[in-house]
Amino acid sequence: MDTPLEILKKYWGFDQFRPLQEDIIKSVLDGNDTLGLMPTGGGKSITFQVPALAMQGMALVVTPIISLMKDQVDNLISRRIKATYMHAGLTMAEMRRTYEKCMYGKCKFLYVSPERLMSQSFIDRLKHMPVSLIVVDEAHCISQWGYDFRPSYLHIASIRQYFPRVPVLALTASATPVVVDDIMSQLKFHKPCVFRKSFSRPNLTYVVRHTAEKYAELVHIVQSVPGSAIVYVRSRRRTREISDELMRNGINADFYHAGLNIEDKEAKQTRWKNDELRVIVATNAFGMGIDKPDVRLVIHVDVPSSLEEYYQEAGRAGRDGRRSYAVLLTTPTDRGKLHRHLTEAFPDKDFIKKTYQRVGDFLGVAVGEGYQKVYEFNFNLFCRVFKLPVIATHNALKILTQAGYIEFVEEIETQSRVLIIAQKEDLYHIESENPYVDRVLQALLRTYSGLFSDYVFINESVLEFRFGIMQQDIYEALIELTHMHILHYVPRKRTPYIIYTTSREEPKYLLLPKAVYEEQRQKLSERIEAVINYAFNDNVCRERQLLTYFGERVDNDCGHCDVCIARRKHSDHSPQDVQDGILYMSQVKPRRLEEFVNTLSFPQEEVLATLSSLVDEGLVIHKSDDTYVNPKPLK
Known part of the structure; x- marks a missing residue:
């Protein structure tokens, strides 16, 4: 069996590990439950991919981000490492094929969403898989005291009973001391084992700019600091507005948010990563799994609601170790906006209970029914039908999820897929008045393999480019071929889901535990106050404020944030x-x-x-x- 260093060289081409990677890998190979705290860009994936390849069996990787799941699997496959994934967007045939590969030892990595662990049929199959390592990515999601708690993560510990000798590796980029202890407790660590990399980023300069005109200040900063940049905002609409404003000022920019289709997202990411595009203006949907080391500037136009979120996003600058800047723009009104966020995040309890009732009515789920069933859920239509405020309703669903009544799975975009169900000889006798039917069928056969045995992901824009057929014509031809029972075409779609984790209850019997509502509200209030203090306290070093928040002892100021520079200006x-x-x-x-x-x-x-x-x-x-x-x- 190759050593970890030999595996690193063989598959990744690196001659040595980054700081902390080797320590975590050794701990895992020694069979220890391990928690790794590594800042964004610190090379977390290596810490589980290398030991998994050094072990017999398969690594089960739990991650909440579907796009990151796909990216990592594609990356592993490109290195000739057997990997696959499973989430709610797959067909039954695709799931069956994945199960078979994993159960018969034909896979080294199985990536799953945390919701998958709630399925008894999945657990029944998982018991028979050769699991040698359980990896929990974004581990802060398991803690109710974290900024992004997800109740589905609480099911991870339950699978340990089937693999009592298998170590758990939990990874996160940001966690306070309380969250660190809670992660180990929730995952049932046999003994505390934490590897921390300092949250200090010596090459990253933190700056807060107080301004009455955020757009003008943004343009000035982008024009003053050369290099690749990310601009973060909190609404999809503003991504386009700000991108247009930058373009009007001669800055090559584009926008990005979760509502774009897969092709648009990939095209924008690729242009930005290849330096064909200087600035990407995005919501927090942008950044996870995107490894661009030479980002010189990250600007937050809107103030985030937690320092954990800010630290992760700001930390996407300067991963190559060169001087880079994380800039937060503020106005006096931002204090009020953050306090309003608290009210929106925790709407009135009666509103939450009415939202629960309306979800059941909207989905046609009777009282006493729905247990463990998955329903496609058109959130925007739901809000329009019942004339509900979008933000408060979204947060009501998240609270109901934390209370254990439902699981609200946000938008999952699935690619188009095709399975040919006719016999091969039948393909020579197709009659249609649509001139594109035969052309599209031949294009499919020439482009994709395995169409007769299982669903295959297809890309309509690729077919359009290669064969000169408009996407609308491709769509109509595939629909007709489906009606003719030649193939089965599942168009791509973006769909949220509601999973009933208990049978539907009468609203009057709903209980919102103190730990889910009052205590969580208080914790969010504390996080918001920490952000306000960071944004408006111009007397304490910015980095010192961040490091203290994450539990690090700090003896010296950074010397290069805006507070330190201003202090030096006054004295020198x-x-x-x-x-x-x-x-x-x-x-x-x-x-x-x-x-x-x-x-x-x-x-x-x-x-x-x-x-x-x-x-x-x-x-x-x-x-x-x-x-x-x-x-x-x-x-």
């Missing part, structure tokens, strides 16, 4: 230094006011006051075009 200069800087700049060429403020490393108020005095004294002239010039010639 004299009024003459400010005056000399202004006089020199205005002597070189006429300057606008913002050029002095943004170029000189002195406090803004000092620059403005000194410039005003110099104008009054006639040492600097304020011209009609709103520039300032020193009339004394440069020697």
